[in-house]
Amino acid sequence: MDVRIDAERLWQRHVEMARLGGTPKGGVCRLALTDEDIKAHLLLEKWARKRGFSVALDDIGNMFIRRDGTDPDAAPVASGSHTDTQPTGGRFDGIYGVLAAFEALEAIDDAGIRTRRPLEAIVWNNEEGSRFHPGCMGSAVHAGVSTLEEMLAKTDRAGVTMGEAVKGLKAAMPDAGYRPLQSPLAAFVEAHIEQGPLLENTGNTIGIVTGMQGNRRFEVEVVGEEGHSGTTPLAGRKDAFKAAIRMARALEDHFHDPEDVLRFTIGRFDVHPGALTVVPGRVVFSIDFRHPDMEVVKRLGDGVAGVCAAHAGPCEVEVRETSGSPSVEFSGPVPEAIEASVGRRGYAAIQIYSGAGHDSRHMVHLCPSGMVFVPCEKGISHNEAENADPKDLAAGAQVIADVMLDLAERL
Ligand SMILES: [Zn+2]
Numbered sequence: 001m002d003v004r005i006d007a008e009r010l011w012q013r014h015v016e017m018a019r020l021g022g023t024p025k026g027g028v029c030r031l032a033l034t035d036e037d038i039k040a041h042l043l044l045e046k047w048a049r050k051r052g053f054s055v056a057l058d059d060i061g062n063m064f065i066r067r068d069g070t071d072p073d074a075a076p077v078a079s080g081s082h083t084d085t086q087p088t089g090g091r092f093d094g095i096y097g098v099l100a101a102f103e104a105l106e107a108i109d110d111a112g113i114r115t116r117r118p119l120e121a122i123v124w125n126n127e128e129g130s131r132f133h134p135g136c137m138g139s140a141v142h143a144g145v146s147t148l149e150e151m152l153a154k155t156d157r158a159g160v161t162m163g164e165a166v167k168g169l170k171a172a173m174p175d176a177g178y179r180p181l182q183s184p185l186a187a188f189v190e191a192h193i194e195q196g197p198l199l200e201n202t203g204n205t206i207g208i209v210t211g212m213q214g215n216r217r218f219e220v221e222v223v224g225e226e227g228h229s230g231t232t233p234l235a236g237r238k239d240a241f242k243a244a245i246r247m248a249r250a251l252e253d254h255f256h257d258p259e260d261v262l263r264f265t266i267g268r269f270d271v272h273p274g275a276l277t278v279v280p281g282r283v284v285f286s287i288d289f290r291h292p293d294m295e296v297v298k299r300l301g302d303g304v305a306g307v308c309a310a311h312a313g314p315c316e317v318e319v320r321e322t323s324g325s326p327s328v329e330f331s332g333p334v335p336e337a338i339e340a341s342v343g344r345r346g347y348a349a350i351q352i353y354s355g356a357g358h359d360s361r362h363m364v365h366l367c368p369s370g371m372v373f374v375p376c377e378k379g380i381s382h383n384e385a386e387n388a389d390p391k392d393l394a395a396g397a398q399v400i401a402d403v404m405l406d407l408a409e410r411l
Contacts, residue, residue: 003401004108007394013099014393016043017083018091026156027384028091032084032126033061033165037173039112040095040230041123042085044102045173048121051109056177059148060141061125061166064179067105069118069408074365075184076113077408079104079400080122081192081359083140085281086130090386092376095392098123100191104401117186117409124359125166131156132165134323139359143285143366144182146348168282187407188363189334191372193388193394195356197379205395207339207352212361213263214327216288216301220247220308224315225280226281238314241271241280246311248285255289255300262296263355264289328361333407341402347395356381368411371401 020039021030030036041063045055048065056064066076083096101121108119124142129135132154140146154164170176194200199207224238248266255264268286284392291297305319317390342349352373374396377387 003107003111003113003398003405004103004399005103005394005401006110007390008075009106010099010103010394010397011390013103014091014095017095018182021085023088023384025384026091027386028085028089030083030085030089031087031131032128033169034131037084037146038169042153042172044098044123045176047102047104051106053105054177055173055175056179057170057173058142058179058181059166060138060151060181061169062138062142062179063123063176065102065105065121065127067109067119068238069115071116072119076118076120077187077404077411078120078122079189079191080124081190082124082127084126084128084131086128086382088130088384090381090383092386092388093195093381094192096193096374096388097191097397100393100397100400103397104404106390107401108405115405117408117411119404119408123283126162126357127383132162136357136359136362137162142181143362145362145365148181150338156165167291179204182366185363185367186411187334187367187401188360189338189372190358190360190363190368190369191374191400192358193376193381193386194352194373194379194383195376198352199350199373199375200377200379204348204350205374205392206338206342206347206349206399207345208335208342209330209354209371209373210335210351211292211330212328212354212357213290213292214294214325214335214372215288215357216297216324217322218287218301218304219320219322220285220287220314221318221320222247222283222315223317224281227279227281229277229279232279237319238281239279240283240315243311243313243315244269244283244285245316246313247308247317250307250311251304254303260301262289262291277339288364290335290355292327297327325361328364330360330364330370332368334368334403337403337406338370338372338399340406341399344402345395345398372396
């Protein structure tokens with residue numbers, strides 16, 4: 001039985017979704033559970049109802065769109081991603097995986113195929129983590145990796161709790177059914193733009209994702225002593241900025257990887273009090289580093305405090321570990337089904353490692369999982385200029401439809 005996805009329908013849905021939170025520069029600002037994000041959920045619900053698909057929400061606000069199978073007791077085969085974006089996000093990060101999943105359900109519906117297992121398109125709540133920290137919150141809670149109570153208590157900058165925001169979503173969707181957390185899934189597959197340049201550079205359409213790198217994050221606080229920049233002799237200064245710079249240089253060496261696999265970033269560097277004529281008394285900076293090999297992640301992460309202490313000079317330094325995730329390997333039926341679809345359709349494909357984190361990271365705790373990457377222009381993402389070729393988006397959605405159909409019968 002062949003199922004063909006409708007490339008034009010898929011593209012038009014991207015255009016329609018991009019209006020919700022659309023920015024003047026052509027990007028999207030649709031933070032988790034804001035009015036715009038709730039509108040995106042409602043639009044999906046409208047499309048789902050039109051098709052006769054059912055809609056349910058769980059306690060953390062994940063949304064499940066379901067096309068029933070012939071066996072009502074069978075666990076569903078699911079696909080999906082997220083509708084939320086960064087404040088200056090693009091038109092494809094997240095929403096592509098949701099729309100590809102929904103297109104797969106529709107294409108299979110159009111073909112009139114009854115699957116044994118139900119098929120589901122899932123919207124994971126708060127993936128980006130820019131309104132409520134941490135990210136991948138919905139999938140983590142659903143998979144039992146994070147606790148519901150702790151996450152519902154998280155607040156945004158205005159003091160609104162995640163719990164209140166989820167209540168807002170539920171109130172906007174009074175007809176949605178209820179889905180318990182950690183409900184069984186037979187398999188999960190997520191489509192996403194690559195957010196890197198490898199597929200484009202190698203002329204490939206599909207990336208078969210083999211895994212996701214592990215990471216550790218730190219906050220480093222360097223404390224010196226404020227002083228008058230005109231009168232304090234250099235010899236007696238406790239300049240927190242200079243100490244922090246020495247640490248940053250030494251960390252650059254510590255994390256140096258000639259093979260360019262390791263990713264090390266100091267994304268935040270705050271100098272206090274930040275005045276022109278005051279010797280800086282305090283600096284706080286962040287460390288984010290990632291590597292596929294957990295031994296490397298452990299060894300280099302464990303070395304951070306020592307490197308910082310060795311370069312503190314007259315200042316004090318405190319290193320706090322703020323978060324971390326183990327690396328993930330995708331193997332078994334999902335990547336196998338992706339491989340089979342790619343071969344059958346003749347798409348140019350390579351195996352690829354995910355540099356970014358995605359909801360699938362948590363799904364491996366529930367069921368066999370995997371991911372499909374499609375190229376995005378110049379690898380640009382988390383940026384209003386994010387762009388993708390409709391043909392590539394269609395190819396990825398076709399693979400999702402093939403994989404869901406295959407696994408719904410085979411597993
Ligand atoms: Zn994403």
